[in-house]
Each structure stands twice: as structure tokens, then as C-alpha cells.
Amino acid sequence: xxxxxxxxxxxxxxxxxxxxxxxxxxxxxxxxxxxxxxxxxxxxxxxxxxxxxxxxxxxxxxxxxxxxxxxxxxxxxxxxxxxxxxxxxxxxxxxxxxxxxxxxxxxxxxxxxxxxxxxxxxxxxxxxxxxxxxxxxxxxxxxxxxxxxxxxxxxxxxxxxxxxxxxxxxxxxxxxxxxxxxxxxxxxxxxxxxxxxxxxxxxxxxxxxxxxxxxxxxxxxxxxxxxxxxxxxxxxxxxxxxxxxxxxxxxxxxxxxxxxxxxxxxxxxxxxxxxxxxxxxxxxxxxxxxxxxxxxxxxxxxxxxxxxxxxxxxxxxxxxxxxxxxxxxxxxxxxxxxxxxxxxxxxxxxxxxxxxxxxxxxxxxxxxxxxxxxxxxxxxxxxxxxxxxxxxxxxxxxxxxxxxxxxxxxxxxxxxxxxxxxxxxxxxxxxxxxxxxx
Ligand code: FES
Ligand SMILES: [Fe+2]
Numbered sequence: 001x002x003x004x005x006x007x008x009x010x011x012x013x014x015x016x017x018x019x020x021x022x023x024x025x026x027x028x029x030x031x032x033x034x035x036x037x038x039x040x041x042x043x044x045x046x047x048x049x050x051x052x053x054x055x056x057x058x059x060x061x062x063x064x065x066x067x068x069x070x071x072x073x074x075x076x077x078x079x080x081x082x083x084x085x086x087x088x089x090x091x092x093x094x095x096x097x098x099x100x101x102x103x104x105x106x107x108x109x110x111x112x113x114x115x116x117x118x119x120x121x122x123x124x125x126x127x128x129x130x131x132x133x134x135x136x137x138x139x140x141x142x143x144x145x146x147x148x149x150x151x152x153x154x155x156x157x158x159x160x161x162x163x164x165x166x167x168x169x170x171x172x173x174x175x176x177x178x179x180x181x182x183x184x185x186x187x188x189x190x191x192x193x194x195x196x197x198x199x200x201x202x203x204x205x206x207x208x209x210x211x212x213x214x215x216x217x218x219x220x221x222x223x224x225x226x227x228x229x230x231x232x233x234x235x236x237x238x239x240x241x242x243x244x245x246x247x248x249x250x251x252x253x254x255x256x257x258x259x260x261x262x263x264x265x266x267x268x269x270x271x272x273x274x275x276x277x278x279x280x281x282x283x284x285x286x287x288x289x290x291x292x293x294x295x296x297x298x299x300x301x302x303x304x305x306x307x308x309x310x311x312x313x314x315x316x317x318x319x320x321x322x323x324x325x326x327x328x329x330x331x332x333x334x335x336x337x338x339x340x341x342x343x344x345x346x347x348x349x350x351x352x353x354x355x356x357x358x359x360x361x362x363x364x365x366x367x368x369x370x371x372x373x374x375x376x377x378x379x380x381x382x383x384x385x386x387x388x389x390x391x392x393x394x395x396x397x398x399x400x401x402x403x404x405x406x407x408x409x410x411x412x413x414x415x416x417x418x419x420x421x422x423x424x425x426x427x428x429x430x431x432x433x434x435x436x437x438x
Contacts (some may be wrong), residue, residue: 001037003374025337025370028212030381032388048221048396051353052076053419054190055327056200058347058359061213062183065090070116071218076189076350077433080176082103083127085114088341090185094174098132099123099143104173130172133225140170184361186330190432198298203326203332205343208363211373214381216358220391222350223419225358226325228387229302230388230415232257232408238386242308243379254307254315257412261418262290262299271303278305278320281336289324300418302333328422340365341378346365353430359383 057075059082065071070083072095079095081104095105097118107119115124115133123131123141132141148161154162177188180411181200188196218225228234233253242251260267268286273279282303289299300321308316323333343363348356360380364373400416402409 009309022370025374028370028374028377029213030214032214032216032385042129047398049223049420050191050430051222052189052191052350052426052430053222053328053422054192054424055198055329055422056179056188056196057329057349059090059092059178059187061183061361062180062185063210065185068110070108070110072103073349074351075187077352077430078189079103079105080187081108081116082178082185082187083108083110083116085110085127087113087203089114089127090178090180091116092176092187093125093127093130097123097125098171098173107314112138125173127175132171132173134183134391138290142169143171144168146173180408184347186422190425192425194424197326198295199292200330201292201295201326203343203345203363204285204288204334205363207365208341208343209366210361211364211370212362212377213370214360214377214384215263216384217351218356218358218388218391219354220356220394221354221396222348222356223416224391224396225346225348225356225387225396226328226331226419227326227412227415228391229323229342230259230300230332230412232259232411233406235304238390239383241386243382244274249312250310252309252312254309256305256307258303259299259415261414262296262301267301271301273303273320275317275320278336281410282318284321285322285324285334295326297421300415307418328419335349340372340376342373358384371377 043204044140048427059073060071061110065082065084067084067086070081072079072081080092081095082090082092084090084302091114093104093116095103097104097120099118102118102120104116104118104125109117109119111117111124112126112133112135114128115126115138117124125131126133126138129138131137131138132143134141145166145168147166148162149164151162177196181185181201182203186200239255241248242253258271260271264270274280290296302321302325304321304323305317306319306321308318310316319335319337321333323331325331333344333346335342335344345353345359345361345363347359347361349359349436351357360377362373362377362380364376370418402413404410
């Protein structure tokens with residue numbers, strides 16, 4: 001009898017422990033808050049390029065937005081309300097209601113499948129057309145538009161019409177283009193409202209499962225984060241430590257890196273991996289990303305080989321990674337080792353000038369125990385934190401200097417040339433923003 005109850009208790013304890021483990025690690029998240037030194041945010045940081053390059057940005061993870069749910073975000077100098085209609089589609093509109101300026105993303109509700117209803121007086125806007133509508137037939141509401149033409153010159157006891165009618169007719173709210181792909185919702189943001197000139201690539205991740213995600217807040221210019229991937233020389237200075245508790249005389253990391261814009265004529269020749277097993281893996285990803293010729297100018301590719309050095313002497317090839325930078329704010333990094341494969345999706349959301357929210361989302365093999373995928377995120381984040389400390393404290397050099405005898409600096413120069421294509425019209429857009437923004 002006693003033995004039996006021990007068995008039951010033991011089974012129960014194992015069950016509870018597994019349940020707690022499962023809850024903690026099944027989808028493991030790390031959210032780093034902005035550190036206190038963000039006071040540097042207020043200091044001049046050098047003459048930077050504009051803060052909000054044009055491109056596709058991560059809006060949210062698909063799982064974060066349920067049918068009928070409404071949210072708001074401050075992104076790239078815009079205030080945006082977004083929601084998943086009861087038709088399951090995600091819509092994004094300018095946050096402020098054209099009637100009296102209420103924020104649709106705070107307290108707004110989904111109506112008529114694809115519309116959002118304002119929390120102030122109930123006007124409904126269709127996420128597809130932007131039209132203000134009366135009913136589920138989506139018939140447009142007719143309104144009169146007035147403005148204060150002379151409000152700055154009003155005098156006491158002035159007689160006359162303060163408000164002037166401009167027009168009468170339909171009213172529209174600004175809508176944004178949204179795409180949902182492989183578990184992430186993206187939004188197209190362009191300072192001159194141009195249509196997307198590059199498309200998102202569907203990652204090779206069907207055989208991997210979503211396991212973990214981290215969020216960091218960083219005080220730097222957006223360009224400095226993706227640029228880090230193209231900065232070959234910093235890897236051995238900044239990213240040599242494997243773990244805090246392991247001294248570097250015992251274990252060190254070493255990195256070898258190459259980077260190229262996919263449109264360079266010698267791209268395949270320079271970027272094909274010399275080791276056959278890496279080459280085979282790499283080829284299948286290259287085939288996917290390079291298949292669409294129109295995308296090639298917007299694609300920068302990184303190759304990273306990670307080595308473990310034991311006792312400062314024995315060198316082992318531990319991981320090889322292939323990274324695709326698509327546009328200004330998203331990277332897909334495929335990391336392969338002998339026993340596992342991980343896809344890290346990096347996404348940057350510029351919250352305001354010099355404040356970036358950075359996501360790393362981890363997809364990995366189903367067979368890996370949850371604690372290992374949690375550890376992989378942890379290990380990657382540890383390396384990111386080394387960079388974050390530098391980003392938070394550095395300036396953006398006004399005049400950029402390159403050692404042209406040095407291959408690494410040439411690569412950086414090429415990378416910056418490549419990234420500049422995303423700034424078309426961004427400087428003018430930024431000038432037009434509310435001065436309180438900065
Ligand atoms: S402010 Fe939106 S309906 Fe009045
Ligand atoms: Fe780095």
C-alpha cells in the first residue's frame with residue numbers, strides 16, 4: 001500500500017515537473033527592457049542617414065493577433081492601428097479617426113468582417129478600401145469636411161465664419177499594405193507611398209517549428225543593426241566568448257565571414273562554400289532565394305563559419321550559417337550544425353529615432369528538446385547583447401572612413417552602398433514629422 005502511494009506520488013511529481021518544464025520552454029521568450037542609459041538618446045549621435053528606410057517591416061507574429069483582435073503600434077514615425085478581421089485577414093490603417101481624432105487601435109472594435117469601428121462615436125472604416133461605411137454592405141458614409149482657414153489670426157469679437165467648408169463626400173482613412181507569411185505579419189512602409197518594389201521570400205522552414213523569441217530595445221540608428229552582419233572584423237573582437245563560465249583559454253569562438261550583394265557578377269563564385277556538405281545545404285537555400293531575379297538587387301547575403309577553439313590550439317568547424325538580408329529591417333539566418341538546424345528570423349521595428357525594437361524568432365527541428373531550443377536563443381542573444389552594449393553607446397560617424405587595403409572595410413563600404421537604396425524620400429518624410437518625435 002505504502003509502495004503504491006509512493007509510486008503514485010512519484011508519477012504525479014514527474015507529471016507536474018514535466019508540465020512546468022513544458023509551459024516554460026515550449027515557446028521560450030526573453031524580453032530585455034531598455035537600459036537606463038537611454039539618456040544618450042537625447043545627445044547628438046552624428047549625422048546619420050534618415051531614421052526610417054522604406055521596406056517591409058514586421059508588424060507582429062501571426063499568433064499574437066487573434067480574429068477580431070485590435071492593436072496599435074508606433075512604427076517608423078507612423079501611428080498605426082491593426083486588426084484581424086473576422087474574415088481572418090490582417091488590416092492596418094492610420095491610427096487616428098478622421099472624425100475627431102480618436103485612436104482606433106485603443107478601444108476600436110472589428111465590425112462588418114473587415115472594418116474597424118472607432119471607440120469615440122462609432123464610425124466604421126473598411127480595412128480594404130479605407131472608406132468610412134454605414135453598414136455591412138460597406139456603403140460609404142457621406143460627410144462634410146471643414147477647416148479653420150484663419151485660426152492663427154483670430155481676434156477678439158471677430159465676426160464671421162471661423163470654419164470653412166472644403167468638400168462633401170466619402171471619407172477615407174489611410175490603409176497600409178499587409179502580408180502574412182510563415183507565421184509573421186509584415187507591413188509595407190514607404191515615405192513616398194510607392195508600391196512595394198521587392199517581395200518577401202518564403203523561408204524554408206516547413207520542417208522546423210516555432211520555438212522561441214526574444215525582444216531587445218536598442219538605442220541606435222536602424223542601419224547599425226543589419227550592418228553588424230556585414231562587419232567582418234568585429235566578429236573575432238566581440239564574439240569570441242562561448243559562455244561566461246568558460247574561460248577563453250579553454251574554449252573560444254572564431255568566425256570566418258563573407259558578404260555580398262546578390263547582384264554582384266561574381267556572387268556565386270565568391271559565395272559558394274568550399275566544404276561539400278555545407279555547399280549542398282547552401283545550394284537548396286540559394287535556389288529558393290535567387291530564383292526570383294527581380295528580388296536580387298534587394299538581397300544581401302552573408303556566410304558565417306563558426307569554429308570552436310579548444311586550449312587555444314584545436315580548431316573544430318562547429319556551425320555554418322547563411323544569412324539573407326531582405327530590405328532594411330529583416331534577416332533570415334539559417335544555421336546548420338551536425339545535429340541541428342535553426343532559422344533565426346531577425347526583425348527590427350524603429351519605434352522612434354534611435355530607438356529600435358529588435359526581435360529574434362527561433363525555428364528549429366522538432367526532435368530537439370525544448371530546453372535546447374531555449375538555450376539556442378539564449379546563446380544567440382548573448383552574442384547580440386555584446387553588440388547592443390556597443391550600439392547603445394556609439395555615435396554614427398559623420399564622415400565614414402575605410403581602409404581600402406582591407407578587404408573587410410571594402411565589404412562594409414559595399415554593404416552601405418547597397419543599404420542606401422532604401423532611403424529614397426525618407427529625409428523629406430522625416431522633416432514632416434511632428435517635432436515632438438525628436
Ligand atoms: S472620433 Fe472616431 S467616430 Fe468620432
Ligand atoms: Fe555582432
